Amino acid sequence: MSTQPIELAAPLAPLAASRPTYLMCPPRLYDVNYVINPWMAGNVHSSSRERAAQQWHRLYEALTEVADVELVEPQPGSPDMVFTANAGLEHHGIVALSSFFHAERQAEEQHFRHWFQDAGYTILDIPRETPFEGEGDALFSTDGTRLWAGHGPRTTAASHHYLSKIWNVEVVPLHLIDPRFYHLDTCFAPLENNYAMYYPQAFDASSLATIEAFYPPSKRIIINEPDATRFACNVINIDRTIILNDISRELTDQLEDHCFHVVPVSLSEFLKAGGAAKCLVMRLSAAKVGTATSSSGRHSQAPLQ
């Protein structure tokens, strides 16, 4: 019998899982200055900048656990710039820049344009006559086979054909009919492992049938009105992690039963403007970022406010 100590094989270094990258905008200039959705009504100047900063930082910290974050500087006169999901839609290094429906947000377009230019993206414009509000209304299915595209309150159905031309992808229109859920990302979320969360009443009958034809019953996570109005569908989903505003215990349990790891971050100050976790971030192709020469950059620490 050998007396040689058994040599244990050195453990394999874990494969570096590629971390996704997101764009965020610090809330230094965030406020509710006007009313362009039902959540803002009665909330003009009612948000606390200090609380908003704390909540945004918690979101930033939760996100940087699982992703890299780039920052764009907030700009005077654009208090909604914190909702970077609405800057545009980026895929394969190309950005379809948003063409905002409301004049109140149109000044943001030039600021985001500069950031994407400096970061080396190819920018394609969507005409002013056919408003398009970026990732707020355009979400790829997690298998990448289709682009779900909302229309109605903000984005026009006529803008969708630009998206299918840019990426040669099937664009599936979903008609939003409840003014509280004015962007697709407020009422619908494709999730990993081909699940989807959605608030059915936000859609017309044929759009709902389209969603249900794609997701079999076992893959549907149906959100009730109390959770929908907590922006439960407005999630950042990275692998099994789901970052979102506070939701009910029942929904948390349901998500955990489907093996998701739920990370709640209270975002009450941003709900006053009609946005939550997913609205505060925009997904980017990692390949392009890090080349920016503007005030943005890759940050591993929470930035100063």
Ligand SMILES: NC(=O)NCCC[C@H](N)C(=O)O
């Ligand atoms: N749903 C989103 O993607 N973004 C939230 C945008 C809030 C902003 N106050 C707006 O009404 O456009």
